[in-house]
Amino acid sequence: MRVRSRLRSGVVAATCLALLGAGCAADTPQNTLDPEGPFARSVDNLIQPVFWIAAVVFVFVEGLIVYAVLKFRRKGEDDRPEQIHGSTRFELAWTIAPALILVFVGVITVGKIFYLDRQFKDSMQVEVIGHQWWWEYNYKDAGGKTVVAAANELHIPVGRKVQLNLTSADVIHNYWPPKLAGKVYAIPGRRNHMTIQADKADFYYGECAEYCGLSHANMRLRVVAEEPATFDRWMKANSTTQTAPSFPIVAAADQATATEEEKGHTLFLQKGCSGCHAVNGVAAGAVGPNLTYFNSRATFAGAIFLNDDDNLRAWLRDPPAEKPGSLMPKLNLAEGEITSLIAYLRMLGDPALRGAPIPAGLAAGPPQP
Numbered sequence: 001m002r003v004r005s006r007l008r009s010g011v012v013a014a015t016c017l018a019l020l021g022a023g024c025a026a027d028t029p030q031n032t033l034d035p036e037g038p039f040a041r042s043v044d045n046l047i048q049p050v051f052w053i054a055a056v057v058f059v060f061v062e063g064l065i066v067y068a069v070l071k072f073r074r075k076g077e078d079d080r081p082e083q084i085h086g087s088t089r090f091e092l093a094w095t096i097a098p099a100l101i102l103v104f105v106g107v108i109t110v111g112k113i114f115y116l117d118r119q120f121k122d123s124m125q126v127e128v129i130g131h132q133w134w135w136e137y138n139y140k141d142a143g144g145k146t147v148v149a150a151a152n153e154l155h156i157p158v159g160r161k162v163q164l165n166l167t168s169a170d171v172i173h174n175y176w177p178p179k180l181a182g183k184v185y186a187i188p189g190r191r192n193h194m195t196i197q198a199d200k201a202d203f204y205y206g207e208c209a210e211y212c213g214l215s216h217a218n219m220r221l222r223v224v225a226e227e228p229a230t231f232d233r234w235m236k237a238n239s240t241t242q243t244a245p246s247f248p249i250v251a252a253a254d255q256a257t258a259t260e261e262e263k264g265h266t267l268f269l270q271k272g273c274s275g276c277h278a279v280n281g282v283a284a285g286a287v288g289p290n291l292t293y294f295n296s297r298a299t300f301a302g303a304i305f306l307n308d309d310d311n312l313r314a315w316l317r318d319p320p321a322e323k324p325g326s327l328m329p330k331l332n333l334a335e336g337e338i339t340s341l342i343a344y345l346r347m348l349g350d351p352a353l354r355g356a357p358i359p360a361g362l363a364a365g366p367p368q369p
């Protein structure tokens with residue numbers, strides 16, 4: 001019995017160690033201990049000293065406990081510990097030393113809180129709105145007017161401070177791009193802010209970090225940091241001032257001669273898509289993401305699917321089956337209608353603006369059980 005329970009403890013310990021080890025892989029895309037921007041680094045510069053202070057305190061205290069257990073263990077039936085009463089020297093030491101350590105940790109922590117809360121005048125302003133279950137980004141000009149309306153993928157220029165002003169359209173969400181910053185809540189009726197800045201052109205992955213309903217785990221995000229020239233190109237190409245391709249409504253009699261794009265445009269207006277999605281110059285829906293530049297995004301549906309035809313087809317066939325709880329309903333579209341809709345969506349935006357290809361295993365579908 002004893003052997004078996006030891007064996008079981010051994011297996012549990014080995015499993016825990018393996019899991020711990022798995023979390024330590026060097027090149028993980030959401031490693032908060034591998035910061036790639038000044039604000040994330042500032043958080044890391046707090047984590048490191050506090051961790052090492054805690055490690056030293058742990059080793060010291062545990063060492064004393066082990067020492068006391070071995071040194072003062074009972075040596076015989078009649079062994080009684082020496083009865084002493086207090087020690088002013090020791091009591092002063094173990095009161096003052098921890099107090100000094102805590103004051104030090106407190107001072108550097110409070111300094112960091114104020115630093116991270118600063119709003120920089122020269123930073124770019126982006127409004128971030130959490131939705132069940134996707135992120136809306138509205139890039140503002142100096143006058144506060146939205147000049148670009150994007151979703152899930154946040155494009156930013158390398159080396160520039162970007163202030164994200166966070167709020168929510170429904171429940172509480174939490175914005176967390178670990179390599180660029182800590183977490184900040186997106187709360188309905190409130191405006192919180194965080195500043196991010198990326199060191200180099202790269203994809204930075206993140207996710208919603210507050211349980212917000214059925215597809216909380218499918219509420220991911222990507223920050224695409226680009227060289228300033230590439231970023232400017234993206235901003236111009238995604239401007240809210242341009243309108244999307246539009247066609248006359250295809251009548252039933254013209255179905256045979258109309259193109260897939262024309263039929264897709266008509267279906268977009270007639271099947272309810274336009275009630276929720278905006279397409280500049282075509283529709284003004286404000287429930288789901290603005291799709292004017294849908295094709296210039298590498299992912300869709302909370303950044304969980306790669307933007308390819310197969311994923312899009314599966315999504316249009318039955319959104320709640322692909323993303324549990326999806327507010328986009330199943331529209332019972334025929335396969336031919338889906339083909340037309342995809343053809344139209346492919347006209348919206350430029351795939352050359354998607355950025356570098358996404359590494360395998362990331363944003364390739366919802367997590368498998």
Ligand code: CUA
Pocket residue numbers: 130131133172173174208209210211212213215216217219
């Ligand atoms: Cu949004 Cu969890």
